[in-house]
Amino acid sequence: MTVTDVNVDELVASFPDKVKKNRKRHIVKKNESAGSCPQIEANTRTVPGIITQRGCCYAGCKGVVVGPIKDMISITHGPIGCAYYSWGTRRNKARADDRTPPEQIYSTMCFSTDMQESDIVFGGEKKLAKMIDEVVEIFHPRAINVCSTCPIGLIGDDLGAVAKAAEEKHGIPVIPYNCEGYKGVSQSAGHHIANNQIMEHIIGTGTEELDGKYIVNLLGEYNIGGDGWVIEQLLEEIGYKVNSILTGDSAYVNIRNLHKVHLNLVQCHRSINYIAEMMETKYGTPWLKINFIGIEATIESLRDIAQCFGDEELIARTELVIERELAAVTPELERYRKICRGKTAFSFVGGSRSHHYQYLLRDLGMEVVVAGYEFAHRDDYEGREVIPTIKSDADTKNIPELHLEPDPEMYREPNLHLNMSKEKYDELVASGRLGYYKGMYPDMIDGGIMIDDANHYETEELIEIFKPDLIFTGIKDKYVSHKMGVPSKQMHSYDYSGPYTCFRGAVTFARDIANALSTPAWKMITPPWEQSETKRT
Amino acid sequence: MLDCTPKEPVPSDAHTIGKINPVKTCQPVGAMYAALGIHGCLPHSHGSQGCCSYHRMALSRHFHEPAMASTSSFTEGASVFGGAANLKTAIKNVFAIYHPDIIAIHTTCLSETIGDDLPTIIKQAEIPEGRYVIHANTPSYHGSHITGFSNMCRGIVSYLAESDGNPKKERANIFPGFVNPGDMREVRRIVTEMGVPSIMYPDTTNVMDSPLLNKYEMYPGGGAKIEDIKDSGNSKMTLSLGAWSSDEAAATLQDKCNVPGVPLKIPIGVKATDDLVMAVKEGFGVEVPESLEIERGQVIDTLIDTHFQYEGKKVAVFGDPDIVIPLTEFLITMGMIPKYVITGTPGNKFEKIINQMLEEAGIEGSKVRAEGDLFELHQWIKEESVDLLIGNTHGKYIARAEDIPLVRVGFPIFDRAVQPLMPITGYRGCLRLIEMISNTLLERRDRDCKDEDYELIL
Structure with a gap:
């Protein structure tokens, strides 16, 4: 079957009518000749009973955004499970640095108030307050996050009040996150809640002056497998100073100074665009969507960043580094390209990777024929221009929006951050470089399928239809795909490999993909006795 | 590594509340694992999506296998008004789309806190002829994943096991406890080796260790068959392995169908395995075969x-x-x-x-x-x-x-x-x-x- 023959109606044909109607709106076929992206439904409820890959608000808040902050203790307020499952399961690597000693890194620890039945009946505030007291006494952290789970919202524990009292008692920031699992429709709500609290409570509280001519933050990079470290090293070689990654290997002491930088770089648009946007409003900090997954994508991102500062020396150094890295990786990459060329893939990952990895796969001569996000919004598919037209529903209205004003003391015009004229800055904005994300659709192959919140049934059907050579997905689908005889790579954890970013990461990725495609066992599935029978018949 | 913990041990009264680096997780994951041990069963998590997702991930990471389960996908509305509508919709959709023989629902701290009445909701749900919906209450704020496993085992017994009133069959029920499929297979082998027929549930062999045959089966070949679970009420006795995981289910079966439960340890080690072998020997009046004697002797030989x-x-x-x-x-x-x-x-x-x-x-x-x-x-x-x-x-x-x-x-x-x-x-x-x-x-x-x-x- 060629890519263009797929019929979306057939894909959902066997669903009950209501489910069919709902699911059809989440699936779009790319039609090059039609021009712009048709509207896709996203960030709306999953129909109950559907085997979705989605997680919850707590997972997005504690699991994704605030958990990786290495020098903060994150206490999960609730029964034991939520803390347990988000303990060391996301591969956000962290290490000591000149500002954060090993004694102040809590990444391998799990803290839970372990609510019992009596706490549900009589309230858990005292327990939480006592646990904060004990944790402060034992560990002396610089700051604490407190994340709530489902029952907390229902029994009405006042997280904010406990946090405030603890803050006064201990003299360190204690930040509450009301990220009960049932809020919103997916992890996405939790990203937003985390963004809001980090913006309100941490960013802007630092008063140190940062050294460096070109200082950036790398937002929406979680340092899975060390991805962030590779990007950071490359940027520093060119001449940038990275104040903080958010939130992979990040530290409270650096996040405080997020507002002191010249430019925010945004890797994962979905999980962190709120902070990027809010910082632009409050401090005037411009932001640039970049992507360090893929050789071509990395080159384009490096050139875009250099253009933002417009320094000839920086531009020249960028080209030198690009040239050097390309020379280092091209021969090895060519070897793997021979194995990968012409192969097709599916990409079902959280928020931005399903888009980012299309670049890297194209570098290897592969094509993504079906791609989807678990918890994206329409703008991640269609581009940010649709944001004003997105209707908010009951679920989105439950997530608070911060309405920020320019800070009277700290706001500076965006062009001044970049030390450029207003005209030049406006030109960059108009060119779509600054403050913009085009979404996944423009990069989809003609006839390819873009699918939101893909569920188990659809995934199985799509595999039957497209027979892809490889599937990029998470742990819940990985072994399903294997049983069907299709190799898969976990794109949340990279199957414990990586880093995959920038030039050398691309080589590691290519090697892993080539191995996944060609591991000898794939040819041994049919036992010899059945092979001979086939030959006989 | 763990440099953040104080170099010197802290006084025992320094950490009195909550858990730091726990040795347990919550009930539902145990219930989900138990439900996967029924052939043709889709476990269903009645709560937020995150619960189901976290439990499936934990099971898949441990077993390197798919762990299929559906969810009621609670939103804030369901949390305020109750999850009955979500659960009824879910049951309808699951049967229509995924065609399980049985849905095993477990609750979560969310649905327990709001007090959803599962038996009533199940009664009102549309269940196709010949299919089953069972449930277990598994509040995460009580016990651990082992309690959840135990509660689902008890749920399976209460909903399904039946006694036909005839004399009991010369057959053992095995309640294996929260162990790997490799262990379940071994326990059954020992009982079979002694010439005693058995019904084991939950049975995750060939479910959570299934072969790769180029064809995905949403409901793999393994798992305890519903007919067998029903018939377990006619067995002569239940080998209840593990007090925390199995005894409640065995007690329920004893009350319901008059099948005596023999409380045993999970047979890890020589003594606990001896206890299992002796229980089967005495319960069924069979001899211990030479093959097991040889196996035991090899262990003693190795120990010496x-x-x-x-x-x-x-x-x-x-x-x-x-x-x-x-x-x-x-x-x-x-x-x-x-x-x-x-x-x-x-x-x-x-x-x-x-x-x-x-x-x-x-x-x-x-x-x-x-x-x-x-x-x-x-x-x-x-x-x-x-x-x-x-x-x-x-x-x-x-x-x-x-x-x-x-x-x-x-x-x-x-x-x-x-x-x-x-x-x-x-x-x-x-x-x-x-x-x-x-x-x-x-x-x-x-x-x-x-x-x-x-x-x-x-």
Whole structure:
């Protein structure tokens, strides 16, 4: 079957009518000749009973955004499970640095108030307050996050009040996150809640002056497998100073100074665009969507960043580094390209990777024929221009929006951050470089399928239809795909490999993909006795 | 590693509340695992999507297998107005789209806190002819994943098991406890080897260790058949393995169908396996076959041949009570010293049972704790170290921080594959445990010794 023959109606044909109607709106076929992206439904409820890959608000808040902050203790307020499952399961690597000693890194620890039945009946505030007291006494952290789970919202524990009292008692920031699992429709709500609290409570509280001519933050990079470290090293070689990654290997002491930088770089648009946007409003900090997954994508991102500062020396150094890295990786990459060329893939990952990895796969001569996000919004598919037209529903209205004003003391015009004229800055904005994300659709192959919140049934059907050579997905689908005889790579954890970013990461990725495609066992599935029978018949 | 923990052990009253690095998780994951042990069953999580997602991930990471389950996908609205509408829609959609024979619903802390009345909702739901919907209440704020496993086992019995009133059949029910499919297979083999037919449930063999045959089956070939579960009410007795995981279900079956339950340990180690074999021998009046005698003799032979490699070594054991108890018993058989023994699951009898074992063995100065956590265990180790850690993956941080080798046993093991297929139960399981423990200690000896002490033969 060629890519263009797929019929979306057939894909959902066997669903009950209501489910069919709902699911059809989440699936779009790319039609090059039609021009712009048709509207896709996203960030709306999953129909109950559907085997979705989605997680919850707590997972997005504690699991994704605030958990990786290495020098903060994150206490999960609730029964034991939520803390347990988000303990060391996301591969956000962290290490000591000149500002954060090993004694102040809590990444391998799990803290839970372990609510019992009596706490549900009589309230858990005292327990939480006592646990904060004990944790402060034992560990002396610089700051604490407190994340709530489902029952907390229902029994009405006042997280904010406990946090405030603890803050006064201990003299360190204690930040509450009301990220009960049932809020919103997916992890996405939790990203937003985390963004809001980090913006309100941490960013802007630092008063140190940062050294460096070109200082950036790398937002929406979680340092899975060390991805962030590779990007950071490359940027520093060119001449940038990275104040903080958010939130992979990040530290409270650096996040405080997020507002002191010249430019925010945004890797994962979905999980962190709120902070990027809010910082632009409050401090005037411009932001640039970049992507360090893929050789071509990395080159384009490096050139875009250099253009933002417009320094000839920086531009020249960028080209030198690009040239050097390309020379280092091209021969090895060519070897793997021979194995990968012409192969097709599916990409079902959280928020931005399903888009980012299309670049890297194209570098290897592969094509993504079906791609989807678990918890994206329409703008991640269609581009940010649709944001004003997105209707908010009951679920989105439950997530608070911060309405920020320019800070009277700290706001500076965006062009001044970049030390450029207003005209030049406006030109960059108009060119779509600054403050913009085009979404996944423009990069989809003609006839390819873009699918939101893909569920188990659809995934199985799509595999039957497209027979892809490889599937990029998470742990819940990985072994399903294997049983069907299709190799898969976990794109949340990279199957414990990586880093995959920038030039050398691309080589590691290519090697892993080539191995996944060609591991000898794939040819041994049919036992010899059945092979001979086939030959006989 | 773990540099953030104080260098010196903290006083015992410093950490009195909550858990730091727990040795338990919440009920629903255990219920989901138990439900996967019914053939043609789709477990259903009645709560937020995150619960279902987290539990499926935990199971898939441990077993390296798909762990299919659906969810009621609660939103804020459902949390305020109750989850009945979500559950009814879910049941309808699951039967229409995924065609299971049976849906096994477990609750979550969310649906329990709002007080959803599952039996009433199930009664009102549209259930196709010949299909089943069963449920278990699994509030996450009580007990642990083992409690959840136990509650689902009890739910399976209450909904499905039946007695036809005829004389009982010469057949054993096996309630295997929260163990790997490799262990379930081994326990059944032993009972079968003794010539006694059996019905085992939950049975995750060929579900959570299924083969790759180029064809995905949403409901793999394994799992206990519904007819067999029903018929279990006509069996002569129930071998109830593991007090925490199985005894409640066995008691329910006894009450409901008059099938006596024989409470046994999960057969880890020589003594616990002997107990199982004796229970079958006495219960059914069968002889112990020579094959099992040989297997047992091989274990004793190995213990005698290798005891000097591990005898007298101090061990810290942590994990689920039904595994830790017989494992500790076997470590004592091996001549090792269980210095610290911890479970995260509540239950005072855990401490009582272990302390009694230690006392009988004349071992003094050990510390035993139910409802403990790994932070506490680490404090004890800082006070006085051990030679070996035995427990789940989460122990690897203490292992590295304190440079103590770790033998991985229990759930979850996220960082090593193959283990769910390999038994630690039965006499063969004894050999595997001895091999793992002695090899680990010998690797350490080889790694740490001076060149002149590095020996060819050990």
